[in-house]
Every structure is written in C-alpha cells, then in structure tokens.
Amino acid sequence: MRCWPTTSRSCSPISARMAEAAGRTLAQALREARARLTVPYIDDPALEARMIVEHFSGTSRADAISTPDRLIDTTTLAAIDAALQRRLAREPVHRIFGFREFHGLRLSLSAETLEPRPDTETLVDLVLPFARETAARLGACRILDLGTGTGAIALALLKEVPLAVAVGVDISDDALATAARNAADSGLAQRFSALKSDWFAATEGRYHLIVSNPPYISSKELETLQPEVRQFDPVRALDGGEDGLDAYRIIAAGADACLEKGARIAVEIGYTQKTEVEDVFRQAGYTMIAAAKDLAGSDRALVFQR
Numbered sequence: 001m002r003c004w005p006t007t008s009r010s011c012s013p014i015s016a017r018m019a020e021a022a023g024r025t026l027a028q029a030l031r032e033a034r035a036r037l038t039v040p041y042i043d044d045p046a047l048e049a050r051m052i053v054e055h056f057s058g059t060s061r062a063d064a065i066s067t068p069d070r071l072i073d074t075t076t077l078a079a080i081d082a083a084l085q086r087r088l089a090r091e092p093v094h095r096i097f098g099f100r101e102f103h104g105l106r107l108s109l110s111a112e113t114l115e116p117r118p119d120t121e122t123l124v125d126l127v128l129p130f131a132r133e134t135a136a137r138l139g140a141c142r143i144l145d146l147g148t149g150t151g152a153i154a155l156a157l158l159k160e161v162p163l164a165v166a167v168g169v170d171i172s173d174d175a176l177a178t179a180a181r182n183a184a185d186s187g188l189a190q191r192f193s194a195l196k197s198d199w200f201a202a203t204e205g206r207y208h209l210i211v212s213n214p215p216y217i218s219s220k221e222l223e224t225l226q227p228e229v230r231q232f233d234p235v236r237a238l239d240g241g242e243d244g245l246d247a248y249r250i251i252a253a254g255a256d257a258c259l260e261k262g263a264r265i266a267v268e269i270g271y272t273q274k275t276e277v278e279d280v281f282r283q284a285g286y287t288m289i290a291a292a293k294d295l296a297g298s299d300r301a302l303v304f305q306r
C-alpha cells in the first residue's frame with residue numbers, strides 16, 4: 001500500500017484497518033492464532049489454534065489444506081479473537097465451545113459440570129461387557145451413576161446398551177439440568193432420569209451396576225492444580241476431602257442397600273489411589289474383580305463385587 005507524504009501518520013494503522021476490513025485468509029488466521037497461543041502453559045498451540053479457528057469459521061482440516069486462501073470474514077475473526085483471549089486467560093477450549101465429545105456423544109457443559117475427560121472412557125469400557133451381558137441375560141440392566149455431572153458415564157453406557165436404563169444422581173441442580181438436556185440431545189431421555197441426591201440419600205430401588213467418577217482430589221492439592229482446572233471445573237466436582245477418599249467411603253458404606261445380587265460397583269480413581277480405594281471397599285466387604293489403566297498407563301478404574 002502507498003503512503004502519501006502529506007500525512008504524518010505511519011502506514012501501519014491504515015494497513016491494519018484495511019486488512020481488518022478485508023478479513024484474513026484461513027491460512028493467515030491459523031498462523032496468527034498459533035502464534036498467539038504459543039505461550040509456556042499451552043502444550044500444543046497448533047492443535048488448539050486449529051480447534052478454535054475451525055470451530056468458529058466452520059472449516060475443517062481438509063479446508064486448510066485444499067483452500068487455504070479462502071477468506072474469513074470480520075465477524076468470524078472477532079469471534080476467533082474473543083476465543084483466543086479467553087484461552088489466554090486459561091479457559092479450556094471445550095469450555096469456550098460449551099461442549100465436549102465423550103465416547104461418541106456430544107455433551108453440553110455448564111458452570112457446575114466437570115468437563116468430561118477421555119480418561120473416564122476407561123471406566124465406561126471396563127464395565128460395558130458386564131452391562132451388555134446383564135442386559136442380554138435379564139432383559140434389562142439398571143445403572144446408578146453417582147455424581148453424574150454432564151451425564152457422561154451413564155449416557156455412554158445407555159448409548160451402547162439399548163436395554164439399559166440409568167439414574168444419574170448429582171447434588172447440583174445445574175449439573176442435573178445439563179445431564180437431562182444431554183440425554184434429550186442424545187436421544188436417550190426415555191431411559192435416563194436425573195435425581196437430586198446427596199449420594200444415596202434420595203435413591204430408591206436396586207441396581208445391577210453402580211458407576212461413579214467421584215471428586216477425588218485431596219483438599220490441599222486443589223491449590224496446586226493448573227488454572228484450567230482450578231478456575232473452570234467446579235470445586236464440588238474435584239474436592240474429595242482431606243485425603244481425597246471421602247466419596248469412596250460414602251459409596252462403599254451405602255452401596256449394599258442399592259445392589260441387586262451379583263451387582264458390581266465401578267469407580268474412577270486418581271492415579272495414586274488404587275491401593276487406598278481397594279482398602280476402603282475391602283473394609284466394606286467388597287472384592288476388587290477388575291482394574292484398568294488409562295491411555296497414559298495410569299491406574300484409572302476399579303470394579304468391585306461382594
């Protein structure tokens with residue numbers, strides 16, 4: 001662009017305004033987003049930049065390769081810019097989007113739901129054969145999901161086991177509303193009930209399978225969590241009490257009254273907690289019959305039976 005000698009202003013503000021008015025190409029938007037996200041606390045800036053740009057521009061990886069020169073309009077650029085600012089303020093990408101994929105389901109998030117983690121799919125996969133076998137043998141599998149949050153575990157099991165029904169318990173009204181919405185959005189509402197309860201306090205009936213990813217971080221560890229977790233996941237979903245085991249003790253002590261004969265209890269655990277959680281359930285009369293590690297090779301899910 002030509003700068004007229006009669007003006008004392010430098011060229012760049014005019015260039016910036018013109019570029020803004022004209023938008024950016026997809027390749028430019030991706031490059032700029034990656035550069036902005038290149039900060040010490042983001043492990044993979046290229047990946048996160050791509051997720052944000054693709055989400056707000058409605059483009060795909062294939063578009064970035066086949067049509068890198070396509071123009072991104074200024075409204076979309078403003079949305080990308082706002083998302084990048086939120087990410088730089090440590091908000092996780094899926095919180096910014098408002099949803100997260102879990103076991104093939106798209107789950108909405110809300111203020112009081114934990115963002116479901118891929119590690120939790122380990123628990124789902126570990127109990128699926130039992131849920132399928134129970135449903136095939138009895139014509140039903142009744143599942144109780146304690147601390148359901150978005151409904152992630154219960155809904156993933158319902159999706160895979162058409163004869164199963166589930167009750168998702170939570171103490172948070174916001175989480176229960178989100179779980180119910182996720183059930184409806186996933187076409188699973190007829191087999192899912194959201195129940196407000198302090199663990200077992202309001203539950204009724206007996207179940208073939210209890211599943212839970214309870215809060216399991218010790219209270220003193222909470223302060224050491226990265227800001228993405230500490231500031232954006234609800235504390236009630238994280239805080240497991242002084243030693244992180246409070247919820248396991250409550251579940252182990254209260255499960256018996258809710259279990260059918262031969263029923264199982266499956267819990268997610270923190271990667272250092274296998275022995276302690278096994279002890280908690282052993283003292284309550286249960287035997288550990290299966291355990292699984294997550295994709296990183298850490299202990300992640302345990303299954304118990306009387």
Ligand SMILES: C[S@@+](CC[C@H](N)C(=O)[O-])C[C@H]1O[C@@H](n2cnc3c(N)ncnc32)[C@H](O)[C@@H]1O
Pocket residue numbers: 112113114115116117120146147148149150151152153169170171172175197198199212213214215216236237238
């Ligand atoms: C770690 S989050 C798990 C959420 C979801 N199941 C998942 O795996 O993504 C724990 C959940 O337990 C719920 N919770 C905490 N205290 C509870 C209580 N006393 N009774 C019932 N649910 C509780 C929280 O609200 C939160 O949704």
